[in-house]
Structure formats: structure tokens, C-alpha cells
Amino acid sequence: MARIEPAETLFLAPLSRPAPGSAGRTGTWRVVKPVVDLDKCTGCMLCWLYCPENTILKTGEGKVRIDYEYCKGCGVCANVCPFHAIEMVVEG
Amino acid sequence: MPVMGLTGNYAVAHAVRLSRVEVVSAYPITPQTTIVEKLSEMIEKGELNARIIRVESEHSALAAVYGAASAGSRAFTATSSHGLLYMHEVVWWAAGSRVPLVMAVVTRAIGPPWNIHVDHQDIMDQRDTGWIISMAQENQEVLDLTIQAFRISEDPRVYLPMIVGLDGFILSHTRAPVDVPEQELVDEFLPPRRQPYVISPETNLVMGNIAPDDVHFLMRYSMAEAMEAAKRVIEEVDREWGKLTGRSYGGLVECYRCEDADYLAVITGSWSGDAKVAVDKLREEGIRYGVLRLRFIRPWPAEKIAVHAEGKKGVLVFDRAISMGGYGPLFSDVSATLYGSRISLEGVIAGLTGVDVKPRDFAEAMRRFASEVDEKGFVYKPREWLLPRKYRENPEKIREVARIWS
Numbered sequence: 001m002a003r004i005e006p007a008e009t010l011f012l013a014p015l016s017r018p019a020p021g022s023a024g025r026t027g028t029w030r031v032v033k034p035v036v037d038l039d040k041c042t043g044c045m046l047c048w049l050y051c052p053e054n055t056i057l058k059t060g061e062g063k064v065r066i067d068y069e070y071c072k073g074c075g076v077c078a079n080v081c082p083f084h085a086i087e088m089v090v091e092g
Numbered sequence: 093m094p095v096m097g098l099t100g101n102y103a104v105a106h107a108v109r110l111s112r113v114e115v116v117s118a119y120p121i122t123p124q125t126t127i128v129e130k131l132s133e134m135i136e137k138g139e140l141n142a143r144i145i146r147v148e149s150e151h152s153a154l155a156a157v158y159g160a161a162s163a164g165s166r167a168f169t170a171t172s173s174h175g176l177l178y179m180h181e182v183v184w185w186a187a188g189s190r191v192p193l194v195m196a197v198v199t200r201a202i203g204p205p206w207n208i209h210v211d212h213q214d215i216m217d218q219r220d221t222g223w224i225i226s227m228a229q230e231n232q233e234v235l236d237l238t239i240q241a242f243r244i245s246e247d248p249r250v251y252l253p254m255i256v257g258l259d260g261f262i263l264s265h266t267r268a269p270v271d272v273p274e275q276e277l278v279d280e281f282l283p284p285r286r287q288p289y290v291i292s293p294e295t296n297l298v299m300g301n302i303a304p305d306d307v308h309f310l311m312r313y314s315m316a317e318a319m320e321a322a323k324r325v326i327e328e329v330d331r332e333w334g335k336l337t338g339r340s341y342g343g344l345v346e347c348y349r350c351e352d353a354d355y356l357a358v359i360t361g362s363w364s365g366d367a368k369v370a371v372d373k374l375r376e377e378g379i380r381y382g383v384l385r386l387r388f389i390r391p392w393p394a395e396k397i398a399v400h401a402e403g404k405k406g407v408l409v410f411d412r413a414i415s416m417g418g419y420g421p422l423f424s425d426v427s428a429t430l431y432g433s434r435i436s437l438e439g440v441i442a443g444l445t446g447v448d449v450k451p452r453d454f455a456e457a458m459r460r461f462a463s464e465v466d467e468k469g470f471v472y473k474p475r476e477w478l479l480p481r482k483y484r485e486n487p488e489k490i491r492e493v494a495r496i497w498s
Contacts, residue, residue, distance in 0.1 A: 011251070011318075012311045013190045013288055016301040049293060 018054065020070060026053070030073030032088040038063055040085035047077035047086060098270040100263030103231045104196045104256070105130035106270075107238030108168050109140045110278040111194075115160035115167040117145040117153045121175035122208045123260040124198040128170060150175035154182040154195070161186075161193045162299060164290040166242065168193075172260060173200035173214045180217070186253050187222030187315065189299055192245040192287050193253035195223075196238065199361065200260040201445040209446020210260040212361060212412040216389070216421045222315045224254040224322055225389040227360040229346075231268040234258045236339055237387075239278055240329050246286045249321040257389075259362040273337060281336055319391040326388060344393035346385040349375070350400050353382030355462055358397070358426055359410040360386040363449055367410065370454035379462050381408075386422065394429045401429075406436035406465040408458060412443045419474045427474065436461075436471040442478035453481060 043062040055071040056064050066077075078086040098106065104127045108116070116135075118128040134140040145156040150171050157167035171179060176197055186193055197215050201207040212227075219225060224244060228234040234256065241254040258264055291297050303311070327343040334340025348368050350356065359367050364385040371381045384400050386393060401407050407430065411420020418424065423439030430437065438461050443449040457478050465471050483490050 010310075010314050011190070011288065012307070012314045014188060014300050014303060014308075014311060015289060016298045016303070017296050018298055018301075054296075 020067075025069055026072050027067075027069045030068075030071060030091055032073045032075065032090050033068065034066055034071065034073065034075065034077050034086045035089050036064060036066060037085045037087065040083045042083055042085075044082065046080050046082065050076050050080045052076060095269050095271050097267045098231055098235075098272070099126065099265050099267050100228070100231045100234045100258045101126040101198065101265065102130050103235040103270050104170065104238050104258070105134065106272050107235045108194075109134050110273065110275060111168075111239055111242045111282055112166065112279075113140070113168045113194075113242075114142050114165040115145065115157055116142050116169070117147055117156035117160075117167075118169050118171065119147055119150045119153045119175060121150070121172050123200060123264040124170045124172040124175070124196065126264070127196055127198070131168075150179040151182055154179040154186065157193060157195075158182060158186045158189070158191060161191045161287070162189065162289075162291045164285070164287065164292070166285045168195070170196035170198065172198045173202055173208075176214045177202065177217065180221075183218055183221045183223065185300070188311065190251045190288055190315070190318075191253065192242075192251055192285070194238065194241040194245055194256065195253065196256045196258065198258055198260050198264045207445055208260070210262055210362075210412075211444045211446060212257075212421075213414075213444075215255065215257045216413040218255060219390050219421065222252055222319075223390065224250070224252055224319070224326075225257060226255065226387055227257040227389060228259075228263065228387075229362055229364050229385060231258075231263055231266070231270050232339070233341060233387075234263060235270055235272065236333060236337070236341070239273075239282060240326075240333060243282050243329050244322065244325055246283075247322075247325045248286060248288070250318050250325055251288050252315065252318055252322065257361065262362040271337070271339075277336055281333065323391050323393070323395075326391075341387060343396075344386070344388045344391070345396045345400070346387055347400055348383040348385065349380075350382030350384060352380060354380045354405045355458070355465070356382050356384050356401055356404050356407045357410060357454070357458060358384045358386065358407060358422060360389060360422065361412065363410075363412065363443060366449060366451045367454045369451035370458060373451060373455055374458055377459075379459060381458050381462070389422075392425050392429075394425075397426060397429050398433075401433065401435055404435055406438070406461060406471065408461045409437070409439045410443075410449075410454070410457075411439060411441055414441050414444065414475075423474060434470065436465045438471060438473040438476055440476050440478050447480045449478070450481075453478060 055067040161167040
């Protein structure tokens, strides 16, 4: 059997560091897209916290912007927004 | 250092307080409940600066402290029996994630029928999960092991969660004098929390995502190796605690009158004390037993057992749990450890479901094994039943009970 490193130098944990585009341009999967009404957005960042794909970005103005390259259009952000500032619009 | 009259459960609570735990979550279940009751009281009085997360189940309780620990907090939970089984999935997740964490398991039988008394079935059910598993014999050791558990679990050579096992009611609800160390002493012994990674909203880190099968395989290997490393860490920690408090227990195992013994009784938990009383009694009869008390079930103290068993005529293993269709869990591992040694072996299933095993019961089993080995030269009996005394003395009673309970 091949020699394996002793435990002191071999540590593995089930961790991953997601990087943009590691699953391809997932924005093409989308059938509805979230559109942010910046007048209603208060910058509470709840959508940023909830987005399962990390495609909600903070803007310099303290609000949010959606990265449509990778957003799959799941709608979680629109669902959690307490101010109804995000609307899901049919693509096309 | 004040000596207090503490139940095993309160000894756990004081150890958790002294270890400066920051997050506690648990769901009430007998006989564990008074641990978190006491912790809740300590937090309310301002003696412990921690948050309690209220949850609706044990599955959530462990998930909550596992999350808190992943996020960088020293966290603690406690449970028993069905509660432990209910959290079993998260038991695996916490270990596989290599998150340092401590849980007290107050051992209790598993139903049906409904039962609240001690056996080891619940804690033995966790032995494949990757948690370090210790078992205390008395309340002082409960306190000492709980403090040590944070140190062992957070050691970078280990980074595995740890269970502190204490027997339901026998320890959990029985008061005994416990030397409670000063905060400064514990602070000197227990460094600030260390952990392999911290998950926060600011880190670009995901735990538990899918991994290639071959990488997953290496993770299992890495955990098994960390268990091996834990053996050394446990011995070091025991010695260091001994220097600070005068209490050293022998690390992975404690050996009572082993050196000049012809036979060894292998056992774990509070009933080890009764086995020691039996050993003293048998010495008066000229039968020389020693008790090898396993303080840790995982990592399995194979090397220690092999060394202590060497040259003995026989090893008698007492299990307070059974793998149905197999053997007592301790017996299986002892048998694997001593394979090829030609030392006589017997596994005894006793004390299940809270049935009391008294020193005279131990003595009876020990006497019988010793005489059989002396007579036959070599004995290998993997599963012998030490039934409750009234059924041993009056076997017809068994049929009678079966007629009612059927």
C-alpha cells in the first residue's frame, strides 16, 4: 500500500470555496429574473444573506445589485424581501 | 479549591461554566435534564456568560451547537437515550466536519418498553461516528473529563468532537463530594478556543458541499488517523491535569490491581466501582482478578489493553449493551485486540435496562470464569448472559413473566 501522510500533516474537511463560474454561466438556466426596485430597497441585506448562489452583490450606495451572469432565478430573494422591492419578471 | 456536594449532572454544569462555554442548546430528556437546568440558572445569575438556544428537538439542539461551534463559539449540548438517537444524523455531521464540540451523554436504556434507567446502549450506538467517547466512573471524574474534553476536542492534532459519558441516575442524580477547581486553574489549563476553520457570512466558505468520492474517502482516513493522534493527546492531557490538580486517572484506561492478577475484568462506566469491590472480595478467596476500566471507548485503547492483558490467564468482558445478532460491543473490540494471544476470553452481557449488578453478581461471574479456565485451559465464550439474580436463582420465573408480558 502507498505510504500515506501521518495525521499531523494530513487534515481534510468537507469545505469548499465557491468561485464565480465554477458551474458554468448558470444565468442561462433562468426563466424568471429578479428585478430590484431601488426606490423601495432599504439595503437591509436580507436577500444578500439568503441568496443560495451568492449572486446578490452590495453596491457602493448601500443597496443591492443582481449578478445576472449566474443568478438562476430561484426567487428566494423576492420571497424574503420585507419591502417587496424585488419582483420576479418572466425572461424574454 | 472548594469541595462541593454535586450530582454528576451538576458536576457537568460546573465544568461547562469553568470552560467558559459560550453557547448551550439542549432539549429536555431524563436523566440529562438537570444539566441544562443548572446551566440555565448559572446564565440567569450571571455566573456564565453564554447564550441558550431553545429548540424543539435534539436533532435541532445538536444542529444549533454545531452551527455555533462552526461559527467560532465554544459550544455544549447534553442528551440521553432516545434524544441521542434522534440527533444521530447530526452526530455524524459534526464529527465529519471536524468541528470541536462537547456533548454530555447521560447513559440510559433505549425503549421499548419505556424506561429511564441506566445501560450503555445509547452511547455505544455512537461509536462509529467519529466522536471521541469517554466514560466516567464517578462525579469527580465527570467534572475533570468535561473540562478535558474541550482541550482534547480543540487540539489541532485531533479536531474531533467529544462525548463525556456518565451513567444515568447512578452518577447523574447521586450527590458526591467534588473538588471544583478555581477559574484561574482552568484558564491556565484550557487555552482559548482553537478550531480548523470558522464559518461566517464574511467568509467564502461552504461546509458539506458534494465532494468527489475519492476525496471523501481521504476524509474518512484523516478522521481515523486523528483518532489515533487523540490517544497521545488524551494521555498528555491526563498527565497535565494531574500536575495541576493531583488527579490523574491513567489516560485511556485505569488499571485496578492488574499487575499481579491472573485474570482481568474489562469494564467501563460507574459499575466499574462494583467490579472493584468484587475483585477485593475474590482476592480474599485467593482468586486474583484485576479491573481494567476503559475510560475511553473511542479511540479504542487497543495498545493499553494488549499490554495489560499480556501474561494473564483470561480476560472477562462486562458489557452493558448488546449488538443484537452479535456480541457485547466491548467484547467484540477486546476480542479483535487480543486475537492470536491464546488468552481465554469471555463476554458477559449484564446490567441491561437498569438491572442492578452488585459486587456479589460480579464475583459470581468472575469466579465461574476463573474456575472454567483453570479446568479447561482455554475458553472462548463470546456471549454469556448474566440474567437478573432472581431469574438465575429461579429460572421458572422467566416463563411466568413471559406469560404475563406477551
